[in-house]
Amino acid sequence: MGESLTPRKRNISFTSLGKEETIPLHNFWASTGYSAGTKKLQLTRRQSGARLNENAAEGLEELDELANYEDFHTIDWLREMSRNRLRHRQITQGLRKTFLQKIRILHDACSGWLVVLLIGMAAGTCAGIIDIATKWLITLKMGVCTNKFWLDQESCCWLHEDQNSKIDNDSCAEWRSWAEILGGHRGHGASDYAVNYTAYVIIAMMFSTLAAVLVKNFAPYACGSGIPEVKTILSGFIIRGYLGKWTLLIKSVTSPLAVGSNLSLGKEGPLVHIASCCGNVFAHLFPKYGQNEAKKREVLSAAAAAGVSVAFGVPIGGVLFSLEEVSYYFPMKTLWRSFFCALTAAFVLRSVNPYGTAHFAMFYVTYNRPWLLFELVPFALLGVMGGLYGAGFVRANLFWCRFRKNSKLGKFPILEVMVITLITVLLSYPNPFTRMDASTVINELVQECGPTSHTNLCDYNVTRHYHGLNTTFVPASPSGGLGDGLKTALWQLALAFLFKCIITVFTFGMKIPTGLFIPSLAVGALMGRIVGIGVEQLVYTFPDNPMWKTDCQFSNGQSCITPGLYAMVGAAAALGGVTRMTVSLVVVMYELTGGLQYIVPLMLATMFSKWVGDALSGEGIYDGHIRLNGYPYLEQKREFTHTTLAADVMRPRPGEPPLKVIVQEGMTIYDLEELVKSNTLNGFPVLISNDSQRLMGFVCRKDLIVALENAHNRPEVTEDSPTYFTLHCPASVSELGNSNPVRLFNIVDLSPIAVSDHAPMETVVEIFAKLGNRQVLVTHNGKLLGIITKKDVLRHIAELEGEDPEKIMFD
Amino acid sequence: MGESLTPRKRNISFTSLGKEETIPLHNFWASTGYSAGTKKLQLTRRQSGARLNENAAEGLEELDELANYEDFHTIDWLREMSRNRLRHRQITQGLRKTFLQKIRILHDACSGWLVVLLIGMAAGTCAGIIDIATKWLITLKMGVCTNKFWLDQESCCWLHEDQNSKIDNDSCAEWRSWAEILGGHRGHGASDYAVNYTAYVIIAMMFSTLAAVLVKNFAPYACGSGIPEVKTILSGFIIRGYLGKWTLLIKSVTSPLAVGSNLSLGKEGPLVHIASCCGNVFAHLFPKYGQNEAKKREVLSAAAAAGVSVAFGVPIGGVLFSLEEVSYYFPMKTLWRSFFCALTAAFVLRSVNPYGTAHFAMFYVTYNRPWLLFELVPFALLGVMGGLYGAGFVRANLFWCRFRKNSKLGKFPILEVMVITLITVLLSYPNPFTRMDASTVINELVQECGPTSHTNLCDYNVTRHYHGLNTTFVPASPSGGLGDGLKTALWQLALAFLFKCIITVFTFGMKIPTGLFIPSLAVGALMGRIVGIGVEQLVYTFPDNPMWKTDCQFSNGQSCITPGLYAMVGAAAALGGVTRMTVSLVVVMYELTGGLQYIVPLMLATMFSKWVGDALSGEGIYDGHIRLNGYPYLEQKREFTHTTLAADVMRPRPGEPPLKVIVQEGMTIYDLEELVKSNTLNGFPVLISNDSQRLMGFVCRKDLIVALENAHNRPEVTEDSPTYFTLHCPASVSELGNSNPVRLFNIVDLSPIAVSDHAPMETVVEIFAKLGNRQVLVTHNGKLLGIITKKDVLRHIAELEGEDPEKIMFD
Numbered sequence A, B: 001m002g003e004s005l006t007p008r009k010r011n012i013s014f015t016s017l018g019k020e021e022t023i024p025l026h027n028f029w030a031s032t033g034y035s036a037g038t039k040k041l042q043l044t045r046r047q048s049g050a051r052l053n054e055n056a057a058e059g060l061e062e063l064d065e066l067a068n069y070e071d072f073h074t075i076d077w078l079r080e081m082s083r084n085r086l087r088h089r090q091i092t093q094g095l096r097k098t099f100l101q102k103i104r105i106l107h108d109a110c111s112g113w114l115v116v117l118l119i120g121m122a123a124g125t126c127a128g129i130i131d132i133a134t135k136w137l138i139t140l141k142m143g144v145c146t147n148k149f150w151l152d153q154e155s156c157c158w159l160h161e162d163q164n165s166k167i168d169n170d171s172c173a174e175w176r177s178w179a180e181i182l183g184g185h186r187g188h189g190a191s192d193y194a195v196n197y198t199a200y201v202i203i204a205m206m207f208s209t210l211a212a213v214l215v216k217n218f219a220p221y222a223c224g225s226g227i228p229e230v231k232t233i234l235s236g237f238i239i240r241g242y243l244g245k246w247t248l249l250i251k252s253v254t255s256p257l258a259v260g261s262n263l264s265l266g267k268e269g270p271l272v273h274i275a276s277c278c279g280n281v282f283a284h285l286f287p288k289y290g291q292n293e294a295k296k297r298e299v300l301s302a303a304a305a306a307g308v309s310v311a312f313g314v315p316i317g318g319v320l321f322s323l324e325e326v327s328y329y330f331p332m333k334t335l336w337r338s339f340f341c342a343l344t345a346a347f348v349l350r351s352v353n354p355y356g357t358a359h360f361a362m363f364y365v366t367y368n369r370p371w372l373l374f375e376l377v378p379f380a381l382l383g384v385m386g387g388l389y390g391a392g393f394v395r396a397n398l399f400w401c402r403f404r405k406n407s408k409l410g411k412f413p414i415l416e417v418m419v420i421t422l423i424t425v426l427l428s429y430p431n432p433f434t435r436m437d438a439s440t441v442i443n444e445l446v447q448e449c450g451p452t453s454h455t456n457l458c459d460y461n462v463t464r465h466y467h468g469l470n471t472t473f474v475p476a477s478p479s480g481g482l483g484d485g486l487k488t489a490l491w492q493l494a495l496a497f498l499f500k501c502i503i504t505v506f507t508f509g510m511k512i513p514t515g516l517f518i519p520s521l522a523v524g525a526l527m528g529r530i531v532g533i534g535v536e537q538l539v540y541t542f543p544d545n546p547m548w549k550t551d552c553q554f555s556n557g558q559s560c561i562t563p564g565l566y567a568m569v570g571a572a573a574a575l576g577g578v579t580r581m582t583v584s585l586v587v588v589m590y591e592l593t594g595g596l597q598y599i600v601p602l603m604l605a606t607m608f609s610k611w612v613g614d615a616l617s618g619e620g621i622y623d624g625h626i627r628l629n630g631y632p633y634l635e636q637k638r639e640f641t642h643t644t645l646a647a648d649v650m651r652p653r654p655g656e657p658p659l660k661v662i663v664q665e666g667m668t669i670y671d672l673e674e675l676v677k678s679n680t681l682n683g684f685p686v687l688i689s690n691d692s693q694r695l696m697g698f699v700c701r702k703d704l705i706v707a708l709e710n711a712h713n714r715p716e717v718t719e720d721s722p723t724y725f726t727l728h729c730p731a732s733v734s735e736l737g738n739s740n741p742v743r744l745f746n747i748v749d750l751s752p753i754a755v756s757d758h759a760p761m762e763t764v765v766e767i768f769a770k771l772g773n774r775q776v777l778v779t780h781n782g783k784l785l786g787i788i789t790k791k792d793v794l795r796h797i798a799e800l801e802g803e804d805p806e807k808i809m810f811d
Helices: A012-018 A025-031 A039-060 A077-092 A099-140 A153-159 A163-169 A178-183 A190-218 A227-234 A245-260 A268-283 A293-312 A315-326 A332-352 A373-406 A413-428 A438-446 A484-507 A517-541 A546-555 A563-579 A583-593 A596-616 A621-629 A669-677 A701-713 A761-771 A790-800 B012-018 B025-031 B039-060 B077-092 B099-140 B153-159 B163-169 B178-183 B190-218 B227-234 B245-260 B268-283 B293-312 B315-326 B332-352 B373-406 B413-428 B438-446 B484-507 B517-541 B546-555 B563-579 B583-593 B596-616 B621-629 B669-677 B701-713 B761-771 B790-800
Strands: A143-145 A175-177 A665-668 A683-687 A695-700 A722-724 A754-756 A775-780 A783-789 B143-145 B175-177 B665-668 B683-687 B695-700 B722-724 B754-756 B775-780 B783-789
Touching (some): A077 A099, A077 A293, A077 B761, A099 A143, A099 A245, A099 A268, A099 A293, A143 A153, A143 A178, A175 A178, A178 A190, A190 A245, A190 A413, A227 A268, A227 A293, A227 A621, A245 A268, A268 A293, A293 A332, A293 A583, A315 A332, A315 B583, A332 B583, A332 B596, A373 A517, A373 A546, A413 A484, A438 A517, A484 A517, A517 A563, A563 A596, A563 A621, A583 A596, A583 B315, A596 B332, A665 A669, A683 A701, A683 A783, A695 A701, A754 A761, A754 B754, A761 A775, A761 A790, A761 B077, A783 A790, B077 B293, B099 B153, B099 B245, B099 B268, B099 B293, B099 B332, B143 B153, B153 B175, B178 B190, B190 B245, B190 B413, B227 B268, B227 B293, B227 B315, B227 B621, B245 B268, B268 B293, B268 B517, B293 B315, B293 B332, B293 B583, B315 B332, B373 B484, B373 B517, B373 B546, B373 B563, B373 B596, B373 B621, B413 B484, B438 B517, B438 B563, B484 B517, B563 B583, B563 B621, B583 B596, B669 B701, B669 B722, B683 B783, B695 B701, B754 B761, B761 B775, B761 B790, B783 B790
Parallel strands (some): B754 B775
Antiparallel strands (some): A143 A175, A665 A722, A683 A695, A775 A783, B143 B175, B665 B722, B683 B695
């Protein structure tokens, strides 16, 4: 953390003095007749201008913007926003402008839209490529397209349409399973099954091992879903390289491999991370965004929205996800741009890789029947089950991840991935609901049983009603007792549900890209379908029950229950239980189903799921992982409800050494250098004198270091030169020998945020959360008592909640 | 503004001392081993407890919550939130709870959901009744349903289905025009036309006059759309009675009357106001919301969302409207509850008065054709036109409203309504596109021309292609040259567009409920349909142009352009230009059209509309009216870009008398009473001494008045009694004669928000906007220099923008 005092050329005082007159406010000042103001006020204004110019110089001198903040530091939103305003003023100042200046203003105004357009296009393209690669890898485990090996099963059979074989087996002549290729013949014998099984296991193991090796050696940040980290970064934390090009590349490559290996994970969470990487990469093309950490985060919010948008094909849901779950600072301008970005991404994705239908959405379904009032009971039940599952999953997964972190297991990430993959594929091949990839399973589970459905899920003991060739008026779902196929399917569903429940706990958090959306949705859909079939059979067995008799009487022999809708509701409930999303989840599901009338079941289930989940485990999986990793995330959603005061939290605590401070005049260069070297604090309060302890301002560590470097470069300055943080500085001080005084007034922030020691912590927390500053000074009647940093607040909150405050990452 | 010092019984010191021990923090304090802290810290804590308890006592003693703030004052969000936290702590404190206490906790936890449920149901019911009433009043101008006069035309004819006459004339035997009733026969002669025309004019005049009289005499706040005021209230301003029961009733009654009189206005904006009234009324049932102005505003945000939700049948759009346009403080919890509220309202509305289709939405349309790439050019053009219209409308309407305000016109509101109604109905009857109510017109304009469309709008010179009886495969829109009917329709469209453009300027702002959504949408739809038909004819005339040749080749003789879509896009553009809504507008339109593929045209048009509108007139109509009326609304969306400092804005300005302050010890009761009487300030800074000018705290005016009243009630206190705002107060001071000292430490806020005089105003504005406090104290090294209130900030902004700062309403 300590910074070396290597000399760097930068003359602050010249920059700031030279640009001082540029601030147009003087005009206003004169016009309001306030020019007779005291000298103090005049000076004040000048000083502020100097300070801002000094900041702006940092931005415009094309300093490496990465050097602005250290890794794992928190950004100062107030300072960044003020830098941006100054940058904007500098571009637009003056009345007469050259053509070039006008172009620059236009470029500046457009760059916000341009950058989100580029991000949207990049995110859409990435998602399209990942989609195609994933599909291919998934089917590669089953077999290969002879003569066109780069095609997945669907494309292979679509190109060589073979109507008869397709209906029979979803397969075609060109597509051959591994048994056929290796054995040279076509069959369904036990040995073929064994060959296919073996090929499946081996290929899956290869995929996951490759993914783990790539992640470990090239981009360790590419692991996990990335959403907790993106959330932390958006809240103002710096994790260098987390959104870099290398992470983008490796995550894009390994995510399809991980999904292809049939592990219980998805590529949707990682897509949010990938889109955020795109956002970061493109933000660097525009200095307005690349060199300002606060503005960059606006762009990253939009990128996260685009990520969800392309993951599911739901632009509005994506924006709301970004708003509700991920983002921290989300002004209206960002909302609109996020929407634009999400839409662009969805459109590009559609042109790169359409899902084969005219709709964007991943699991587009339309149900023909409305839901009935009594169904609200099973829907609420599904919500409760989803909440139970979510709470259980969060607790179990956090326990397992903590165990991994603290035990030797954490040292063998590749081995862990291999073992989990082996267990997963060995157990998942026999059951069709786990052998297929999770998206396909979900898609099958949420569909209605139509007259042309031939799967086990729709095997009811009933004569189907065909009305001639015109199939549009055939009742949507045949109903009746359970057929043998459906009985088998129910067993398989139950086993798949149990298996997915357990294996996902061990999968999420491994050192490969692991998304959580799809596994959660899959667990929920399995659960929902089982409940749905149960309700359907209940209604079929007791058709005269008054609860549903009147509602179902019009369905003449048909079921009035849609098990597919239950799967959809269950999926929402499970995902809600795990992530505690609310509005965005309902909107995503609404966009997927495309019918407003199904919002009520979805909302009911989501509400119950959130209530039950919150009651049993206080936090969602993302917040849990943020806490587990000790990221300094100041939760905005939860209110601070304790009654502590600023004085209780501030440093120094009683017994600790006094605060490191600067006195406004008299300290020598040597003193200051020793001060900087002796600690790693981010800044130092400036006092008027040690006696009065009156607060005068605040100096940032970085500014001080640069100022000291500059002073060193001047020949007349020695180590004994006294420094003056005041406006007036004696030209030469004879009694101090031959050392010339150094004026450092320019680097003082004269208006640090300060609170009284009596201020309740709830106010202080609000100041941190809403203004986004890094530290607050604590004073008592103008005397400095201490300082509270964001980290102190987080430690304090951890302490109050009975956790170890020392695990919060350094700030 | 001045408050009388009437005595009121309330013993603050007892309340606060009695409840001091209840704060559970002491336990934590002891557990962290910090109990050895200095005495100062101990005192601090106690002091804070006392202060909060004092606040809580206000809330829990069932004071009239209206007395908390004066009319036209701004609320202190920080204080309200802290009051709410204390209330919550007081309910949940203690380990062992009685059954009653548990019930109370549960009730408290549920009340948030309960209140939004009730509001949703109330808003839905109101909207349903208003819908039905409006429909009836609209058709009443045309005729009456014989034998069932309370039915509107549609219901009348639906009940007495008469297939032949219906296709012919959209009419039936039971429904009779006024000419038929008065003349006793059925006909289409010139005299009948005159009779119908006259009846139409007379009835419309009656409706609008009745509405104006009701509004003027019973609820003056029921006029206008109400959205600017709701926005101001949500930002923390108090306008007493604006959301009261009386306003709710009168606005609900007069809104259908105003729409029924065929004025160019809608009932959608007023529905937002009506829903907010419902919100306010129901909030009073729950002390948690009714007695806390900040919490009440959370509920009002949800109510506003419900208002838009029921106005158009778009729950998600409603929530986003509330988020984007209306609300100020919108935490995630509110988002989720708003969604619930909006959905409840939409469902209740649907059961009260379904639109006749299975869909919620007001203008539900589905188009059969995708849009083509080259169409983005006319869509962008529509956006530009919408922006031009919007900017022109805002400027013209604000000019007219300012004129009304400053001239004698403002004194004759009823006469104004009558004159405008007369002009409107006289001019609108001859043209079918203005004779019908605007919703019907919009609905007709956005529809595709199908094979069964018989209106003038679909009169093309082309032989229609019928494919036998199976009509599902008939191409959706016949295309060809303009038929005579269409030529007439084009003229009528153009005239209607011009007429609506002009008359809406004079209508919006009259003293009856005037919504702006529907007129704007109507103007846009008229404009869009004209452009759409133009583009269609262009493509029809030059079918071989390379721009559209390839895209249109599959349409074999059919048009590949959908003029209805242009109407939809134009409607969005015009509404966007007027209100500058962005995301919520697109989402509303998306919910209305129900197809993601049409988002791109809508978004493009909205973007261009906003850009053009913002370039030509900097503000939307709502912000314009807020500014016109001088409401103290601190815009959060716009950044403060000036470079002034806190010292430039604070009071006292140079030359002004010094600040009214309190010195912490030595002032007599008489001094304080004189201080309170001499001004209407909201509070007074407390200084340690007049010499040092060091800031010690802040006392609210209201608290001081109550404390003085209490002191008066004690026999030993005289006017000469000295007061002590310090912790320690001498028991009796002999040198002061026989007057006992009064301790007023409990009412001091020891941690007022203070900034340095060097603080840039951008930071101060951010503090006001984000923390929501009422005033900021300005200090220089701990010495009090001045005070900045929200009003000072608003005045300062007005000054910087070259406006009259004195028009901001008192605060």
